[in-house]
Amino acid sequence: xxxxxxxxxxxxxxxxxxxxxxxxxxxxxxxxxxxxxxxxxxxxxxxxxxxxxxxxxxxxxxxxxxxxxxxxxxxxxxxxxxxxxxxxxxxxxxxxxxxxxxxxxxxxxxxxxxxxxxxxxxxxxxxxxxxxxxxxxxxxxxxxxxxxxxxxxxxxxxxxxxxxxxxxxxxxxxxxxxxxxxxxxxxxxxxxxxxxxxxxxxxxxxxxxxxxxxxxxxxxxxxxxxxxxxxxxxxxxxxxxxxxxxxxxxxxxxxxxxxxxxxxxxxxxxxxxx
Amino acid sequence: xxxxxxxxxxxxxxxxxxxxxxxxxxxxxxxxxxxxxxxxxxxxxxxxxxxxxxxxxxxxxxxxxxxxxxxxxxxxxxxxxxxxxxxxxxxxxxxxxxxxxxxxxxxxxxxxxxxxxxxxxxxxxxxxxxxxxxxxxxxxxxxxxxxxxxxxxxxxxxxxxxxxxxxxxxxxxxxxxxxxxxxxxxxxxxxxxxxxx
Numbered sequence: 001x002x003x004x005x006x007x008x009x010x011x012x013x014x015x016x017x018x019x020x021x022x023x024x025x026x027x028x029x030x031x032x033x034x035x036x037x038x039x040x041x042x043x044x045x046x047x048x049x050x051x052x053x054x055x056x057x058x059x060x061x062x063x064x065x066x067x068x069x070x071x072x073x074x075x076x077x078x079x080x081x082x083x084x085x086x087x088x089x090x091x092x093x094x095x096x097x098x099x100x101x102x103x104x105x106x107x108x109x110x111x112x113x114x115x116x117x118x119x120x121x122x123x124x125x126x127x128x129x130x131x132x133x134x135x136x137x138x139x140x141x142x143x144x145x146x147x148x149x150x151x152x153x154x155x156x157x158x159x160x161x162x163x164x165x166x167x168x169x170x171x172x173x174x175x176x177x178x179x180x181x182x183x184x185x186x187x188x189x190x191x192x193x194x195x196x197x198x199x200x201x202x203x204x205x206x207x208x209x210x211x212x213x214x215x216x217x218x219x220x221x222x223x224x225x226x227x228x229x230x231x232x233x234x235x236x237x238x239x240x241x242x243x244x245x246x247x248x249x250x251x252x253x254x255x256x257x258x259x260x261x262x263x264x265x266x267x268x269x270x271x272x273x274x
Numbered sequence: 275x276x277x278x279x280x281x282x283x284x285x286x287x288x289x290x291x292x293x294x295x296x297x298x299x300x301x302x303x304x305x306x307x308x309x310x311x312x313x314x315x316x317x318x319x320x321x322x323x324x325x326x327x328x329x330x331x332x333x334x335x336x337x338x339x340x341x342x343x344x345x346x347x348x349x350x351x352x353x354x355x356x357x358x359x360x361x362x363x364x365x366x367x368x369x370x371x372x373x374x375x376x377x378x379x380x381x382x383x384x385x386x387x388x389x390x391x392x393x394x395x396x397x398x399x400x401x402x403x404x405x406x407x408x409x410x411x412x413x414x415x416x417x418x419x420x421x422x423x424x425x426x427x428x429x430x431x432x433x434x435x436x437x438x439x440x441x442x443x444x445x446x447x448x449x450x451x452x453x454x455x456x457x458x459x460x461x462x463x464x465x466x467x468x469x470x471x
Binding site: 031109 | 343346347348349350378380381383384385386387422423424457460461464465467468470
């Protein structure tokens with residue numbers, strides 16, 4: 001029994017909370033607790049290290065840290081709730097920055113401010129019901145289009161593709177989306193045109209493609225002239241001159257997830273030749 | 275601790291479902307089936323075979339409910355579908371591990387990971403972890419536990435057979451030690467998955 005007890009103690013010791021800074025970029029698992037930076041300094045190795053003297057003892061300056069997706073506050077620590085890589089973004093102004101977990105997921109959960117591609121499934125009175133891939137269809141009012149008035153209704157049919165953003169998206173209410181920004185301009189949102197192909201990819205790939213310095217999009221643009229719309233709900237709409245080109249582009253984007261950059265460059269160069 | 279009624283549930287899990295002849299000498303228990311009970315998916319069915327399967331479903335469901343943060347997804351149902359490909363013993367533990375990995379893969383927010391470990395006690399009192407079907411059949415008692423990875427706390431226990439209090443504690447301690455290996459395997463396989471991107 002003594003052996004079992006010591007083994008159990010080892011297990012518990014191994015689960016001690018780690019500092020968030022030390023785990024940046026590594027894979028974290030649900031159930032781990034992370035210490036925020038200023039706590040780490042105070043609870044240093046055995047507390048025997050040097051500590052700077054503060055004039056008002058007892059009052060620690062709390063840095064405001066924003067808890068992003070995959071993390072939850074648990075007392076004064078962060079509890080990891082999703083599996084993925086831990087990331088941190090330095091703050092622009094004051095504050096402690098944002099921590100979040102970069103996870104790979106297929107299922108979308110509506111978030112306020114996200115731009116998504118939806119499919120109109122129903123038209124009931126003044127509201128369109130739009131399927132965005134979440135657990136509930138989002139509602140879209142006919143007045144939320146640029147230049148729409150009660151007399152001048154937008155031309156939206158069931159089955160149309162809509163590119164819009166969420167204004168209300170939380171777990172307690174039905175999500176609501178609009179196709180205008182806060183100034184009343186469309187800014188690229190609205191009904192997506194005829195033809196083209198809509199397909200689904202994982203959410204991680206969309207974020208990768210939308211990153212500011214993504215080579216994939218630049219290379220794809222050099223191949224064929226195309227129109228492309230990315231929805232944060234994992235949907236991509238592509239349109240090129242011919243159907244064959246559209247299908248090639250769709251296959252490349254779907255395969256991008258599993259290819260290394262060398263394989264991708266090979267495929268692009270082969271396509272550029274033909 | 276009383277002995278549970280012996281059932282032939284294991285055998286049923288291995289062979290595919292089929293129609294049952296209800297003639298004399300047939301040892302199959304009653305089973306019932308309901309089809310097309312969900313409107314969203316293209317097809318759905320519910321199959322009820324005796325009490326053992328139901329209790330196994332209930333055990334897995336209770337473990338998942340204890341760990342999944344359901345408050346973040348109100349009015350939503352999370353369905354876990356487990357398909358037995360082959361049964362070589364420790365079926366419940368394997369189902370628990372599969373359910374945990376599936377929930378992680380789907381990105382469902384959880385407060386901890388969990389794993390299942392099975393112990394078998396044979397007639398001499400020796401403890402065998404992760405027994406095969408043969409060892410389970412010959413064992414005096416079979417105990418399955420689910421533990422979480424935060425503090426190795428016990429989430430679920432399912433026991434069958436005769437055992438003493440001291441033996442229970444011994445099995446629990448062995449389970450907690452063994453769960454370390456399972457969690458290390460989870461971590462390695464998840465790291466491998468994220469290293470590809």
